[in-house]
Structure formats: structure tokens, C-alpha cells
Amino acid sequence: MPDGLVIVDKPQGVTSHDVVAAVRSVLHCKRVGHAGTLDPMATGVLVIGFGHATRLLNYIVDHHKTYEATIRLGLRTTTEDAEGETIAWPVGEREHVQAQVAALTREAIEHAIGTRLLGQISQVPSSYSAVKINGRHAYDLAREGQEVVLEPRQVTIDGFDVLAVHEPDTAQGTRDIDVRVTCSAGTYIRALARDLGDILGVGGYLTRLRRTRVGAFDIEDPHVVHARSEEHSFTTRDGRHEARMRARLDTTKEQLLDASLTMGQAARMTMPVVDIDDRQAQDLRYGRSIDVAVSTATAAIAHPADGDDDLVAIIIADSGTPTRSHPTVVFPAA
Numbered sequence: 623m624p625d626g627l628v629i630v631d632k633p634q635g636v637t638s639h640d641v642v643a644a645v646r647s648v649l650h651c652k653r654v655g656h657a658g659t660l661d662p663m664a665t666g667v668l669v670i671g672f673g674h675a676t677r678l679l680n681y682i683v684d685h686h687k688t689y690e691a692t693i694r695l696g697l698r699t700t701t702e703d704a705e706g707e708t709i710a711w712p713v714g715e716r717e718h719v720q721a722q723v724a725a726l727t728r729e730a731i732e733h734a735i736g737t738r739l740l741g742q743i744s745q746v747p748s749s750y751s752a753v754k755i756n757g758r759h760a761y762d763l764a765r766e767g768q769e770v771v772l773e774p775r776q777v778t779i780d781g782f783d784v785l786a787v788h789e790p791d792t793a794q795g796t797r798d799i800d801v802r803v804t805c806s807a808g809t810y811i812r813a814l815a816r817d818l819g820d821i822l823g824v825g826g827y828l829t830r831l832r833r834t835r836v837g838a839f840d841i842e843d844p845h846v847v848h849a850r851s852e853e854h855s856f857t858t859r860d861g862r863h864e865a866r867m868r869a870r871l872d873t874t875k876e877q878l879l880d881a882s883l884t885m886g887q888a889a890r891m892t893m894p895v896v897d898i899d900d901r902q903a904q905d906l907r908y909g910r911s912i913d914v915a916v917s918t919a920t921a922a923i924a925h926p927a928d929g930d931d932d933l934v935a936i937i938i939a940d941s942g943t944p945t946r947s948h949p950t951v952v953f954p955a956a
Contacts, residue, residue, distance in 0.1 A: 623651055625673030626882035629839050632660050632668040633851040633869065640869040641849055645670050648871050648878050657682035658807070658836060659752060662867075663705055666833035667841050674953050675885055681892050681919060681936070685837030686780060688804045692830035693815040695822065696723040696796035700764075701750040702812040703828040711825075720795030722824050728787045731799060734821045735782045739814060744774040748812045778806040782814070798829065838891040845881045847871060885953065886931025889921035898922045898934065906935040907955070911948040915939065919950070932956055 632641050638659045646654045649672055657669040657679040666689075671679045696719060699706035711719055747753050749770040750761040764770050781804040788798040803811060812828045819826020834841045854868040871878065889895060894916070902912045903924040914922070916939050924932040935949035 623653065623673045624649060624879055624882075625675050625885050626671075626879070627675050627678065627888040628670050628672070628878060628882040629841075629843055629846045630668045630670050630871075631841060631846050631848045632665055633849050634665050635662055635851040635867045636849075636869040637662055638668055640851075640867070641668055642670060644849060644869040644871045645672065645878070648873060648875055650875070655679050658687065658833075660833060661703070661831070663703055663828075664831040664833060666831075667836050667839055667846075668833075669836055669839050671888075672882075675888055677936075677951050677953070678885075678888055678892055682837060682839075684807045685892075686778075686804060686806055687809075687833060687837075688781075688802065688835035689811050690785070690800070690802050690830075690832045690834055691811055691815070691828055693799050693801060693818060693826050694796050694829045695726065695799065695819055695824050695826045696720065696790075696794070697827065698816070698819065698825035699827045701827075702748045702816045703831075706750070706827070709825075716795065719824050720792075722822070723795055723797050724790045724792070726787075726797060726822065726824070728784060731787065731818075731822070732784055734818060735784070738821050739782055739818060740779050742776055742778050745777050745810065745813050745817070746774045747772050747810050748816070751810055751812075775808060777809040779809065779814075780804040780806075804835075845883075847873060847878060847881050884930050885933040885956075886923055889923065889933050890931075892921070893936070894918060894920045896920050896922055896937070898924050900924060900926075903932065903934045906937065906949045907952055909949060909952070911940055911943075911946045912937070913945065914947045915945045916947050920947070922947075922949075926956075929956060 630641055638656050642654050642656050651672050654672045655676040698709040749764045753760045760770050783802045786800040790797045815826045815828040849869045849871050851867050852870050853865050855865045905912050920937050922934045922937050924934050926932055933953050936951040937947040938950050940946045
């Protein structure tokens, strides 16, 4: 079984799990996972791990992320994105909102963002998010018509830049703005669109979302693998013919492995690294502590004379002896 990470440019219209299935199909490998779900509407960076590298994904998912998005001001939807139904303004209020939208300036939008939506903020996730309530996803409950009440959570918005303010659509009474957001894990960009619209008093929802970076993994990396979506027809067990979208990679197994990062490369892009010798590598693989001081989860990498970096373990400090560390995850020798 191969081990490594690959950066996939997820297409619109498929789930993150669809992309995992496409990678699994090309590699003929069951052990495949991803770091950080993207909604079907969203595109961009999806970090896929396969083989033993799936154990690195838990460390990647908490990295800060960067998105480019388009927010439509002047309307609201049930899902806070373009896939939901439009929520009509009360009679007599629509004309007032349209006038506000037409009068909006870039300065007013940036002031609202700067004063309310930067730094550490309290955010209520969308009712159509993947947050679980008593073991069920919020979006499943919302689609069943149940009332969904989610608790606010603290997230960090490092950057929220307005890239462009488009001319108003006078027929619809809306105005699109393009933005770039860098934020902590767990931030919902749909919720930012909703909240910005509420702060401005005109409503808002997301029409486009593209993730351009997850930690050190960037969409501009020359080794990014581009997936595409296609319609897939199939027959159900009860004989019904159905169709759904699926992800597809137009690449061979060898090409996908050539585009992937080794375990050592992936670890160096994911967390702090400490170089160890052969004796320390043996101790770690037997579950023993070594004389290395670390302050956070750290990748311990050995350097065999006849091969690539050997990711031996992820180590953390011993609670009783801070100058020593013990393995919390151990990887088999290559």
C-alpha cells in the first residue's frame, strides 16, 4: 500500500467524499481520507492522505485556511448560499433594502468588516452545516423541517479583504462583492456572508467559494491534481435508474503517486520536525521515550543512507520529564 499526501483541486458539484472515492479508485487503496470538508458548491484545495499518511490528517485539519468568495448582498437564502431558496423580504421592506444596497460604498463594507468581523469573533454556524446534534448532521435536520438551534463558537478571522465591489443589479436589487478570507479551522464562510449582510442591514448569502490554501498546502502548487465532475448513471437495488454527480481523476496511479508528497515531505509541511538517529528511531518504534525536548506535537524523522526521509513517529513531551519525549503515533519502517 502506498503512503503519502496529494493536493486535489476539488470541482464544484461533488462532495469531499466523492473526491476521496476517486483517489481510492485510482490507487486501488482502501485507506484514503481528507483533511477539512468542502461543501459541494465549493472548489479548491482538498488535502487527501492515503496509506499511513491518513494519520497526519488530524494535524492538518486544524491549520488556518484561505478562501476566495463572492457574497451577494441584498437577499437572503435558507442555506445562506446559492443552493438554498430565497427568503422574500416583507411587503414594503424590499424597496428600502434595494435603496440601501445601491447606496453601499466600499468604505462602508470594509468598515463593517473591520469593526465586527476581524480577529476572534463569536459565530453561529449555518443551520445547514455539518455540525452534529445528538449524532445527526444539522443539515439533515434542517432539510426535514426541524428547528435547528446551534450554539455560537469562537473562531479567528486573520484577514477579510474586499477584492472587488461590483455594480448593483438593479433588477434584483443586489450587489456582489468578491472577498478573500483567512481564518481558523471551524469557520463557516457562509455564516460570514450572512453576518455581513445582517450588519449592513441588507441580508447576504454566498454565491461562490474557493479554498486556495490549507496551512502550507496551496492551490498554486505545481503538483496539484485537478479533479472534474461528471454525471454517473446507475441502477439501484430495486431496479430504479438514477443519476448523480461524481468526481473523476484523469490520471494513472503512477502519475498520481508522482504528484504526491512523501510521508517525510508531508510532515515537514504539517508540523515542527526533529531529526533523529537510528538508535532513537528504534526506541520510538518500540514505544520508548527519547532524550528530545519538544513543546508541541512534532514529527521525528530519521535519515537512512539508502532512502528518503523516514517518518518514524509523532512525539510529544513527557509530562514528568520535559527534556524527554514519547511517541503518540508510530509509523512502520518504509
